[in-house]
Structure formats: structure tokens, C-alpha cells
Amino acid sequence: MSSLQPIHALSLDSVQQQAFIKYFNSLPEKPLTTVRIFDRNDYYSVHGVDAHTAAREVFSSISNIKKMGIEPNKLDYLVLSKGNFEILIKKLLLVRRYRVEIYVAEGSVKNSDWSLKYKGSPGCLSQLEEVLGEGLGASEENSPCLMAVNIKTDAVSKGRLLGVACIVAGDYQMSVVEFTDDDLLTELETITVQMAPSECLVPQTENDDYKALKQVMARAGVTITKLKKGEFSTEGLHQDLTRLLKFKENQQQDANAFPETRKENAMSSLAAAIKYNSLLNDSTNFGRFRISTIQADCFLHLDAAALSALNVFPELGDSSHTPSRSLYGLLDRCRTQQGKRLLAQWLRQPLRDIYLINERLEIVELLVNSSQLRLQLHEDHLRRIPDLQALARRLTRKKANLHDCYRIYQAIKRLPSLLQCLAEANNATVHSSLSEPISELNDDLDKFQQMIETTMDMDAVDRGDYLVKPSFDDLLQNLSKQLEQLQSSAERELNKAAKDLGMDAGKIIKLEYNPQAGYHFRVTLKEEQALRGNKKYTIIDAVKGGVRFKTSKLEDITEEYTQTKSSYEKEQDKVVTEIVGIAAGYSECLFCLSHILSRLDVLVAFSVATSSAPYPYCKPVFTESLNELVLKDVRHPCLEVQEGISYIPNDVTFKRGSCVMHIVTGANMGGKSTWMRSCGVAVLMAHAGCFVPASEAIVPKLRALAARVGAADREDKGQSTFMLEMIESAAILRTATPDSLVLVDELGRGTSTYEGCGIAWAIAEELATKSQCFCLFATHYHELTRLPSLHPGVIVNSHAEASVVDQQLILLHKISPGPATNSLGLHVAKLADLPDSIIEYAEAKQAQLETNLFEVEAAVKSQEVGDGQKLIQDFLKKCKEIQKSTASDDAMMNEIGKLKQNLLLNNNKYVQSLIS
Incomplete structure (x- = not known):
């Protein structure tokens, strides 16, 4: 806990404080999302508003903030140790998604x-690697991705032409794409979810397209950085790319050889990203980067709302990865850092190619059925593999x-035993997709292994030292002999001191060495009296571990040894530089090996x-046909692992010709949302x-998975629950197709009951009849349960079962066919311990307001409902004609009375129930 304690105040006199305040106030204005930190050699300081931000992030309190200067120009500040500084940097960049500026003193601080x-x-993050080393981002689930977006008007279609570029510097990867998009930028949102950028660069402008882009990035939790339009210029880009890109053997060293460079708008975005990332400032980037086209259609389309609704990832800053909190936390049994990063990528980019999906499923099936192979890989081989990508x-x-x-x-030394383990699987898919490429890379890395064995002192490694073999270099060998001779001299001094003090060398009196004290002797505290008054020995210190002392001769040996x-x-550093230079030639092989492992x-x-898993999982069967989607006894994988949960499985069945949409009704907490989420999560897992x-x-084989589940205001973005629902619903209506799965939960809240019901009805009907997507539509508007009678063979009713026994609500968490008989909201209110007086008053009000139309319709057959509604429409039309044609009210009422008698003669139960 000591690293979290604030350290001392700034040691500046009043003149120095005033000078710093004047300098600090002269700095250019900045947004609150940028934090300035000042490096004062042994510690760091943060000032003004930034001090409050830093104090809350590191100490969860602003009590440590101090003040400098004199009134009225006092300035708040906070002093941070190196440990506090690292905590702050990680929280600001990786959790808050803020920017950081670090100032260094020119001369004296x-x-x-x-x-x-x-x-x-x-x-x-590349500049900060120099400050924090491997401490930043090395353990994160994904390498930071930088995105840049430029929007132009397409001269041909007059639509929005988007040029998108992404750079993942840690992977030496550039990817670009160019496409036209709608006014909600739904395609851009899909790409943003798939690529998972941490930051998006855009030109400085305030037109409507960039306002929509800002909303897309806000939903995805991406920081937006505005750059001058000139930063998106492609001038000099060809030359820059020719230096940065990796070319194949015998390929012309010209960036124009890559088809991606013909996407002009995407290239303008790439130019901005290259400049912002300062890639050309580091010569080690030259000839390393690969460029590719983003293939969004290769993956299941997900939007930010779907990721959030299905709890695919933990919230930013939640590093616990508890299995019950997110799908990523449940599936993250990875043993390597590169595996964790790839898992996150696979969950953002579920496959659409059935052959590739089945290849993964076949290997998973093999591992599930072979517990010995699975345990060997998981418990032995993979846990010993370091982060080869980072190395x-x-x-x-x-x-x-x-x-x-x-x-x-x-890691290389383990490959033969890993290959032997995979060979025992005796599986063609494992051989072609894993064993064969690993074997080829193992052959390529054989010389790396030989070089390390030739140059490194393996005996020293056993002691925890990483040294070059003395025999590798003549000068090193001479210096090593000198060190051995000095070690022998020190041991001779030990024998002399032991004889002089009458102690056993190596048992009672011991020779030790450390960089601070050099060579010295140590005896236990009870032997300390033998040293008293003996001028031959100088005591260094006396602590619990014993008394440390030395002689003048031992001091001379230490000086010469040092x-x-x-x-x-x-001399060794020169050799190490040479070894690392040779080893760098194998980095490409190591990147490939990292990817396969x-x-x-x-x-x-x-x-x-x-x-x-507590209950068995099954291997999904994929079909090219869009006729059905069936999940039997489906469960929510995260909920069923919670303690004390006995999960009740349910079926989800879609079949064209009988059902593509379920209108789901039932009591609150009855399991509707969980059923829908379990369906969405299962489909996502299958595609992954x-x-x-x-x-x-x-x-x-689905194209998209969209969700509108849960309610949450975004006050900071100026969006209410209802506004957020409408934005997400509009995106779903734009993109939903017959090969989509759509989950809609409680649509229409936040406005009047009738308006909300009308909107929910219209959206449900549109999705079922025009989009024709597979859809689960949960609602408390019981009027929507009429839709199956209007669209037989397309929409069906389903409900979450519940019973009331002795005025107590029992939620059965079972989904059954048909509509719910009532909403049971008052019973849920009782469960929440709402006062009895409120419950009683609510029941009385409900009795006054309720039309009982739902109960009436539930009591008669759907055909009679349809016929009855037509009879009533005809009745109302005739009433209107009578109103126009009759002179007096009495005559009009007589005629309407006759119409009513004729209406009842039809013996329609729906009409009779309404009139009675």
C-alpha cells in the first residue's frame, strides 16, 4: 500500500513557486480530457484542475491536494511518486480514455x-513506452488501435463517402476501407465495433455528418481527436508508405503496388494517422508494416448497443474478468497474453464463413472429448509461453x-514437445491449421536457438543472471578470469578471518557480496562479542539477520572487483547489442508463431x-438456409455459473412459415430479458x-445481430432513455434483413402510453413483415399480442410464466406459447415492499382505468376478434351516415338503436363482450 501514499510537498521557495505559476498559466488552453504532468526527476507534480483529476484517480480523494504561491494567485497541486504516476497514466489512457502531456525540465527543476x-x-502510446517501459498496455486485451475517418460527398451517388484507416502499431498493421454510408453511419459503427479503436481522428468541422460520427464514437466509447484539415493531406504519403511497408521478395519497392493505395479518401485518413502516430520518427518501423483492406462483411455485424446488451466485455476499468460479469470473462481461460488479445478480437469479429467456423468447432470438439490433450496444452505447454508478440x-x-x-x-525449446502433443490428436484439421505451420516456424527458428545456446552462460541463468559466456569473447574471458581470481582472494580473506576469530568458515562466519556493501563477512548477533575491540574489522551494521563487517584488504578486493x-x-553490452541485432532478424517468424499459438x-x-460448465454445452450445427434458428434448452452462460443460481433452460424456435417473431409478454423479473440475452449470446458464441x-x-449463417435491450440515460451526451431507444431502433430498422437476429426489449418507454404503444407496434410490424428478420420482441404493451392474429404464420405470442398463490407472486422463469394473461406489475411492486396503502390505491386506479380489452380479446378466438372488429367498423360508418341524414337527435338515437340490435344478431362473442 505504500506506493499509494502521497509523498512530500514541492521543495520550492516562494520566488520559484511564483515563477512556476506564471509559466503554468502561460501554457496554451487545453480540454479537461488532457492532463499535464511535470517530471521533477524523483517524483512528478500535477497542477490546477489536473491535480483534482489525478487525486480522484489515484487516491479516490482530493484531501492530498496542496497549494502553492500567494493569494490571489494560489495554484492547487499534487505530488506523485513514480508508482502513483504509473497508476495515473494507465487509468487516464486505458480507462478514462484521456490524453496525457509530460513536461520535462530544461536544466534544474x-x-x-x-x-x-x-x-x-x-x-x-508509443512515446510513453520510453517513460513506462513494458508497464503500459502489455497486459491489456488488445493492442491500442488508432482510427482516422474522413467524410466526403460522393460525386456519383451524392451520398456520404467515408474513408477509414486503422493503425495497430504493436502489430505493425495498417488497414483501410472506403464505402458510402447512411445518415446514421451504421456501417461505420459496425467497423468501429470490429476494429475496437481507442481513439478516432477527424477533421475539424461541425457539419451534420461529423455530429453523427461523434454519436457513433460515443456509443462505442472511443475518444475523438480533432485535427486540422491539412493533416488529412496525402502529399508525400506515397514516399512515406514506401518506407514503412513491407514488400515481398522480388516485389517492386513502390507503395502503388498495393491496391489499397487507390482508395483516395481512405489514404487521406491514413496520412493523418501516420503523422499523428509519428511512425516516421522511428526507423525501426521502416519495412515492417503490412497494409490490408478491412473486410467488414466477413464477420457478423454487431453494433455497440448489441455488445453492451449482451455484456460481451467487462466495463472499462473492470480488470476482475469475473465469469458471471461478461462473456469475455467467462471464456477467458487463455494462458498467454496474445491469446487474451485474440479472444477479444474473435468476440468482436464473429465469423460468417461456415467452413472457417466448423474448422474451429472441430478442434474445440476434439479438445472437449480428449481431456488428456486439453489438460496437457492448458496446464503445461501454453502456460509457459511468454508474450512473443511483445518480445x-x-x-x-x-x-x-x-x-x-x-x-x-x-518458448522455442518447448515447441518439439508441443508438436508431439498435437501429433497425438491424429487430426487432419489440427495438423494443417496448427501443427504444420508451427513445425515450419520451428525449423526457421532453429538457428536462433543455437545462437542463444552458444552465447549465453546457462549456469549463470540458474543463478538468475543473464550473461554472455566468457568463452564467447577473448576480452570477456580475460575479465572473467580476473573476477574469479578476485573471488578466490575474497575467500582466502574469509579463511584468514575465520582462523583469527576461531570460527568455522562458511558455517559460523560467511562471505557475502551485494552491489551496495561489496564483499563482507557476516556472523550471527550472538557472535558479535568476538569483534568487540578488534581493530582489524570494521562493522558495517548489526541487524536481525546478523552482524556484517569487513577488513581493509576485503575493501580493496571489493573496489578492484567492482x-x-x-x-x-x-564489454558484454557490446556483445549483447550484436546478439539482439541478429535476433531482430527473427522477429517476423516470432510474430507468426505468436499468432498461431x-x-x-x-x-x-x-x-x-x-x-x-455446470451443465453440458453442445456443438452448434450451421446451415446455409435461413429457414430456421433453433436453440433447445438454451441457458445464459454467465448467469448459470453464479453461486446459488439454479438456471431454468428454455427453447428458442424460429421457423419461416410459422414464426419469425416472438411477442414476449409476462411479469417483470419473469425472465423475458434473460431469455432474449441467452439467445443472442448463444448465437454470438456459435459464430465465434x-x-x-x-x-x-x-x-x-447470419449477417447481423442487433439489440435494443435495457434503459439508460446519457445525460453527458444530452440523450434521454427515449432518445437513445429511437436512435438504436432507427439503426436496427435500417440494417435488419432476413439474415439478421434482432432483440428488442421494452421499446417505447419515456413517452406517453399510447405513443409508446404505437411506436412499438409500428416497429414490430415493420421488422416482422418488411425486414423479415428473426426477432424476439419483449413488451408490456399487451395490445401487441394482437399482432399474431393480423400476421398468422409470421408472429407468435410467447410469455414468461408466473403464478399467484395466496396473494404471493411465484415467478417460474419458463417461457411458454401464448400471451400472458396479465402483467402482474402490482405483485412485483409488493415484492419490492411498496407500502400497502400505495398498492391498494394503485389497484383501485387500475380498476377505473382498465378497459379490459385485453381480457376480452384473450377470451375469444382470433378469427372472431377479426370479424368482430369489421362489424364494429361497419356499425360506426353507418352511425356516421345516420348522423348526417337525420334531422333530430331522437330520430338519430332510434336508428342507432336498431343498428345495435342488428349488430347483436350476428352472435359475435367479441362484439357481445364489448357491448355487455
Whole structure:
């Protein structure tokens, strides 16, 4: 806990404080989402509003804030230790998605001569790697992705032409796409979900298209950074790309050789991203990047609302990854960091290619059925694999050391036993997709392994030191001999001191070495009296562990040993630089190996999640046909692992010709939303290549999964619950097609009952008849249960069962055919301990307001309802004609009375129930 304690105040006198305040106030204005930090060598300081932000993030309190200067120009400030600083940086960039500026003193920190040395933003962390090393982003689920978007008017279609570019610097990957989009930018939202950028660059403008873009990024939790329009210029881009891109052997060294460069608008976005990421400032980036086209249609389309509704990922800042909190937390049984990143990518990009999905499912099935193979991979092989992607990047950037090289060596050394383990599976898919590529890379990395074995001192590794073999270099060998001789001299001094003091060398009196005290002797506290008054020995300290002391001769040996060791380390650094330079040539192989091992890791994680589930999962069956979607005994995978939960499974059945939409009614807390979510989660898991929590699953190849579930205001974005519902509903109506699954829950709240009901009715009818998508539509508007009679063979009613026994509500959490008989809202209110007086008054009001139309319609057959409604329409038309044609009210009422008698002669139960 000590690292979280604030440290001392700034040691500046009043003149220095006033000078700093003057400098600080002269800095350009900045948004509140940018935090300025000042590096004061041993610690850091944050000032003004930023001090309050930092105090809340690090200490959850502003009590540590101090003031500097004199009234009326006092300035708040907070001092941070290095540990506090690292905590703050991670929270600001990775959780809050803020920007950071770090100022470094030019000369003495007591002067007010500062310069902006480092900048960091959610999508651009490269500069801060120098400050924080591997501490930033190394353990995150995904490498930071920077997106840039430029919107132009398409000269041909007059629509919006979007140019999108993404850069993942950690993977040396550029990807671009160009497309026309609607006014809600629904296609851009799909791409944003798939690519998961941390930051989006846009030109400075306030037109309607960029306002819509801002809403898309807000829903996806992406920070927007506005740049001058000139930053989106493609001038000089061809030359920059030619330096950055990796070309194949014998390929012309010209960026125009890549078809992506013909997408002019996308290239303008890429130019902005390259400049913002300062890629050309680091020569290690040259010849490393790959460029590709974003293939959004290869993956199941998800929007931000669907990700949120289905709890696919934990909330930002939630690092617990509890299985019951998110689908990612449930499936994350990965043993490697690269596996965790790939799992997140697979959940954002579920596949649509049935062959690729079945390839994943086949391997998962093999691992589920072979517990020995699964356990060997999960408990032994994969847990020993380091983050090869991060290590390869360190090699590329010449930031690696001997320890990094040894970790890579260990991973390579394990590959033969891993391949032997996979060979025992005796499966063609495992061989072609995993074993064969790993085997090829193992052959390519054989020389790396030989180099490490030739150059590294493996005996020193056992002691925790990572050193070059002395025999590798003549000068190193001479220096090593000198060190050994000095060690021997120190041991001779030990024997002399032991003889002089009458103690056993190595038992009672021991020789030790550390960088601070050098060579010294140590005896226990009870032997300390033998040293008293003996001028040959100088006591260093006496602590619980014993008394440490030395002689003048031992001090001379230490001095000579320190100098020799320093020379050895300098000479070794030259050799290490050479080794790292050679090792960097293998970084491409290591990136490839990392990708394949991460794939294996995720598939093993899927099998572990399947095998450890409380109830069996099943292998989904995929069909090209869109005729049916069937999930039998489907469960919610996150809820069923909660303690004390006995989950009740339910079926979901869609079949064209009989049902493409379920109107779902029933009591609050009856299980409607959970049923819908379990359906959505199962479909997403199936497309990702994972088994699903059901006894049987038949899933068609879907194009999109959309959801409008849950209610939440966005006051900071100026959006009410109702406004948010309408935005999400509009997006669903634009994109829903017969190969979509749509989940809609409680649509129409936040406005009047009749308006809400009308909107819900219209949207449900549109989705069922025009979009013809598979849809679960939960509602408390019982009027919607009439829709099946209007659209037989398309819409059906389903309800969450509940019973009232002795005035007590019992929720059965079972979904059954047909509409709910009543909403049971008052019974739920009783469960929530609403006062009895309120319940009684509500019951009385309900009796006054209720038309009982729902009960009337539920009591008669749907055919009679339809016929009765036609009879009533005819009756009302004739009444209107009588009103126009009769002179007196009495005559009019007589004629209407006769019409009413004729109406009752039809013996229609619906009409009779209404009139009675």
C-alpha cells in the first residue's frame, strides 16, 4: 500500500513557486480530457484542475491536494511518486480514455524552463513506452488501435463517402476501407465495433455528418481527436508508405503496388494517422508494416448497443474478468497474453464463413472429448509461453535484452514437445491449421536457438543472471578470469578471518557480496562479542539477520572487483547489442508463431470453458438456409455459473412459415430479458466457433445481430432513455434483413402510453413483415399480442410464466406459447415492499382505468376478434351516415338503436363482450 501514499510537498521557495505559476498559466488552453504532468526527476507534480483529476484517480480523494504561491494567485497541486504516476497514466489512457502531456525540465527543476517531451493518447502510446517501459498496455486485451475517418460527398451517388484507416502499431498493421454510408453511419459503427479503436481522428468541422460520427464514437466509447484539415493531406504519403511497408521478395519497392493505395479518401485518413502516430520518427518501423483492406462483411455485424446488451466485455476499468460479469470473462481461460488479445478480437469479429467456423468447432470438439490433450496444452505447454508478440516488437525496436532473448529461447525449446502433443490428436484439421505451420516456424527458428545456446552462460541463468559466456569473447574471458581470481582472494580473506576469530568458515562466519556493501563477512548477533575491540574489522551494521563487517584488504578486493565487473558489463553490452541485432532478424517468424499459438490458446480456452460448465454445452450445427434458428434448452452462460443460481433452460424456435417473431409478454423479473440475452449470446458464441449452452443448436449463417435491450440515460451526451431507444431502433430498422437476429426489449418507454404503444407496434410490424428478420420482441404493451392474429404464420405470442398463490407472486422463469394473461406489475411492486396503502390505491386506479380489452380479446378466438372488429367498423360508418341524414337527435338515437340490435344478431362473442 505504500506506493499509494502521497509523498512530500514541492521543495520550492516562494520566488520559484511564483515563477512556476506564471509559466503554468502561460501554457496554451487545453480540454479537461488532457492532463499535464511535470517530471521533477524523483517524483512528478500535477497542477490546477489536473491535480483534482489525478487525486480522484489515484487516491479516490482530493484531501492530498496542496497549494502553492500567494493569494490571489494560489495554484492547487499534487505530488506523485513514480508508482502513483504509473497508476495515473494507465487509468487516464486505458480507462478514462484521456490524453496525457509530460513536461520535462530544461536544466534544474527549480527553474521554470520546461518543454513538452512526451505525449500520449488512447490510440497512440508509443512515446510513453520510453517513460513506462513494458508497464503500459502489455497486459491489456488488445493492442491500442488508432482510427482516422474522413467524410466526403460522393460525386456519383451524392451520398456520404467515408474513408477509414486503422493503425495497430504493436502489430505493425495498417488497414483501410472506403464505402458510402447512411445518415446514421451504421456501417461505420459496425467497423468501429470490429476494429475496437481507442481513439478516432477527424477533421475539424461541425457539419451534420461529423455530429453523427461523434454519436457513433460515443456509443462505442472511443475518444475523438480533432485535427486540422491539412493533416488529412496525402502529399508525400506515397514516399512515406514506401518506407514503412513491407514488400515481398522480388516485389517492386513502390507503395502503388498495393491496391489499397487507390482508395483516395481512405489514404487521406491514413496520412493523418501516420503523422499523428509519428511512425516516421522511428526507423525501426521502416519495412515492417503490412497494409490490408478491412473486410467488414466477413464477420457478423454487431453494433455497440448489441455488445453492451449482451455484456460481451467487462466495463472499462473492470480488470476482475469475473465469469458471471461478461462473456469475455467467462471464456477467458487463455494462458498467454496474445491469446487474451485474440479472444477479444474473435468476440468482436464473429465469423460468417461456415467452413472457417466448423474448422474451429472441430478442434474445440476434439479438445472437449480428449481431456488428456486439453489438460496437457492448458496446464503445461501454453502456460509457459511468454508474450512473443511483445518480445518480437522489443527485438524489432532494439529494446530487448538477454533476458528477453532467453524467454524466447525457452518458448522455442518447448515447441518439439508441443508438436508431439498435437501429433497425438491424429487430426487432419489440427495438423494443417496448427501443427504444420508451427513445425515450419520451428525449423526457421532453429538457428536462433543455437545462437542463444552458444552465447549465453546457462549456469549463470540458474543463478538468475543473464550473461554472455566468457568463452564467447577473448576480452570477456580475460575479465572473467580476473573476477574469479578476485573471488578466490575474497575467500582466502574469509579463511584468514575465520582462523583469527576461531570460527568455522562458511558455517559460523560467511562471505557475502551485494552491489551496495561489496564483499563482507557476516556472523550471527550472538557472535558479535568476538569483534568487540578488534581493530582489524570494521562493522558495517548489526541487524536481525546478523552482524556484517569487513577488513581493509576485503575493501580493496571489493573496489578492484567492482571496476573489473563494470568493464565486463561494458564489454558484454557490446556483445549483447550484436546478439539482439541478429535476433531482430527473427522477429517476423516470432510474430507468426505468436499468432498461431494465440489461436491454439483461444481454442483450448473454448474447450476448457465448455468442459467446466455446470451443465453440458453442445456443438452448434450451421446451415446455409435461413429457414430456421433453433436453440433447445438454451441457458445464459454467465448467469448459470453464479453461486446459488439454479438456471431454468428454455427453447428458442424460429421457423419461416410459422414464426419469425416472438411477442414476449409476462411479469417483470419473469425472465423475458434473460431469455432474449441467452439467445443472442448463444448465437454470438456459435459464430465465434465456440460450443453453446444448449442441448441442441441449429444456427443459420447470419449477417447481423442487433439489440435494443435495457434503459439508460446519457445525460453527458444530452440523450434521454427515449432518445437513445429511437436512435438504436432507427439503426436496427435500417440494417435488419432476413439474415439478421434482432432483440428488442421494452421499446417505447419515456413517452406517453399510447405513443409508446404505437411506436412499438409500428416497429414490430415493420421488422416482422418488411425486414423479415428473426426477432424476439419483449413488451408490456399487451395490445401487441394482437399482432399474431393480423400476421398468422409470421408472429407468435410467447410469455414468461408466473403464478399467484395466496396473494404471493411465484415467478417460474419458463417461457411458454401464448400471451400472458396479465402483467402482474402490482405483485412485483409488493415484492419490492411498496407500502400497502400505495398498492391498494394503485389497484383501485387500475380498476377505473382498465378497459379490459385485453381480457376480452384473450377470451375469444382470433378469427372472431377479426370479424368482430369489421362489424364494429361497419356499425360506426353507418352511425356516421345516420348522423348526417337525420334531422333530430331522437330520430338519430332510434336508428342507432336498431343498428345495435342488428349488430347483436350476428352472435359475435367479441362484439357481445364489448357491448355487455
